[in-house]
Amino acid sequence: MEDEGYISAFRSFEGEVYENYIYEKLLRYAANEPRIKSFIIKGPHKHRTRAQSDALSVSWKGQIIYRARHKEIGEFDGLLFTDKELYFVEMTLVKSVSNLKKRLRKKRALLEVLFPRYSVKALLVLNEGATGTSDLPSYASVWLTKPYSARHILDRLSSKSPRAPMIRVESAKIAHAEELKIAAFKYYSTLSWMVRSLRGKSPIDVDFFRRAATQRYHDIYTKVYVGYLSVEDFKTLAPDLSWSGSNASRVVVAIEKDHSGGYFLTYFIRHSSKKLDNVTLASAGSKVAKKDPFGITLTEMNHLDKVMDETFALTLPQHEELGALLSKLTH
Numbered sequence: 338m339e340d341e342g343y344i345s346a347f348r349s350f351e352g353e354v355y356e357n358y359i360y361e362k363l364l365r366y367a368a369n370e371p372r373i374k375s376f377i378i379k380g381p382h383k384h385r386t387r388a389q390s391d392a393l394s395v396s397w398k399g400q401i402i403y404r405a406r407h408k409e410i411g412e413f414d415g416l417l418f419t420d421k422e423l424y425f426v427e428m429t430l431v432k433s434v435s436n437l438k439k440r441l442r443k444k445r446a447l448l449e450v451l452f453p454r455y456s457v458k459a460l461l462v463l464n465e466g467a468t469g470t471s472d473l474p475s476y477a478s479v480w481l482t483k484p485y486s487a488r489h490i491l492d493r494l495s496s497k498s499p500r501a502p503m504i505r506v507e508s509a510k511i512a513h514a515e516e517l518k519i520a521a522f523k524y525y526s527t528l529s530w531m532v533r534s535l536r537g538k539s540p541i542d543v544d545f546f547r548r549a550a551t552q553r554y555h556d557i558y559t560k561v562y563v564g565y566l567s568v569e570d571f572k573t574l575a576p577d578l579s580w581s582g583s584n585a586s587r588v589v590v591a592i593e594k595d596h597s598g599g600y601f602l603t604y605f606i607r608h609s610s611k612k613l614d615n616v617t618l619a620s621a622g623s624k625v626a627k628k629d630p631f632g633i634t635l636t637e638m639n640h641l642d643k644v645m646d647e648t649f650a651l652t653l654p655q656h657e658e659l660g661a662l663l664s665k666l667t668h
Contacts, residue, residue: 347491352430354487356414359428359462363415368508375512377401377416382505386515391522393451393514401514403447405524408633410557411447415460418512423448423455428462430485435469437461438596439559441477446556451519527554528637529644532562536649540659543666546592552668560591560603562641564649566656571604573653575616575623583608588616589641590651592663600663602656607638 360380367376380399388396388404396402401413415426425444427437441459448457459477463470470479531554535541541563545551555561571588572578589605604616611630616623628634651659 348430350491351485351487354490355430355464355485356428358485359482360415363417363426363462364506367417368506368510372419373417373510374420375418375510377413377514377517378506378511379415379514381503383513389515391524393517393519395514403451405633406636408636410524410633411444413444416514417460418455421456423452423457424460425457426460426462430464431467433468434461434463434473435596438472438474439594441474442556442594443559445476446553449553450522450557453520525637525640528558528562528640531558532564532641532644532649535561535563540651540655540662543662547666555592555594558637560593562589562591562637562645563659564651565589565645566604566651566653570653570656571606574656575604575618577622578616578625587650589638589645590656590659594668598667600666600668602660602663605634605638607635611635613638 357380364376364378364382367373377395379395379401383395383399385397385399386395388394388402388409390404390407393401393403396409401416402409403411413425414428415424417424417426425448427441427444429437431437445457445459448455457476459474461470461473461477461479463479463481465481465484467481473479531551534545534551537545546561551561565587566574568580568585568588572580583606585606585608589607591603591605592600593603595601601617604618605628606614606616608614613628613630613635615626615628615634617626618624
């Protein structure tokens with residue numbers, strides 16, 4: 338029996354092979370489809386360049402990405418332009434697409450900000466048998482492929498069989514990510530504006546929160562920060578948490594969207610410069626997720642240190658009022 342480590346590695350390998358295979362098919366389709374006016378070139382078809390900050394570009398690994406201060410905000414498997422529409426492509430071998438909704442919202446919202454004159458839609462290329470497609474948002478279309486396995490590719494690579502020469506796609510529709518004109522989007526300035534505007538009223542400015550523009554940015558950041566609780570107050574909400582060795586001075590409070598159309602509160606505790614926990618509260622107790630010490634959330638915490646002074650502190654009554662308010666809202 339194959340061990341779990343091998344199975345996990347093979348699935349990752351198979352997913353990358355599938356993405357590359359579908360991308361090659363998609364390039365040829367786009368080059369010959371009259372409705373498609375341009376498409377972004379990437380991978381081995383694109384000469385290697387360095388990813389740029391505050392711009393759409395192709396990374397050193399050949400992926401289409403958007404970065405803010407050298408931190409990756411979004412990655413796209415493919416981008417296709419018609420006269421009025423922009424399709425971002427998601428190619429995956431997942432068995433269920435239910436967990437893709439948050440990712441789709443984030444990518445669509447980012448592209449809506451960068452390309453405001455286009456109607457942004459999603460194209461998902463999935464393996465036959467994937468479930469949950471009927472629950473996808475109306476802007477998402479699905480193409481299904483026959484069941485795919487990359488076992489034959491691994492066998493060929495392992496045997497060092499001769500490789501066929503690469504055939505490059507030539508088309509006047511080819512576009513380069515770094516040459517596209519995009520709308521200005523200042524990631525951290527927008528983050529500051531969001532938290533300041535939300536706290537214009539107590540506990541938050543609901544009208545501002547429910548605006549379409551605010552919700553779009555909510556999807557990009559995946560959460561909106563609203564202030565902070567003292568460590569002492571948070572301990573009363575989560576008495577089961579361990580604080581051993583923690584240097585946390587406060588607990589940052591944010592609002593996230595759930596999969597059912599509602600909202601919930603989530604909390605960020607920075608115990609040290611590179612140790613950040615994301616905590617959610619449930620009836621069964623606190624749930625803790627370790628955040629990437631080099632990820633975007635930690636840089637957001639550093640930025641919020643400069644933005645959120647004592648006026649952003651939340652009292653326990655304000656926190657309770659906020660929770661009650663969110664329980665009545667939907668997205």
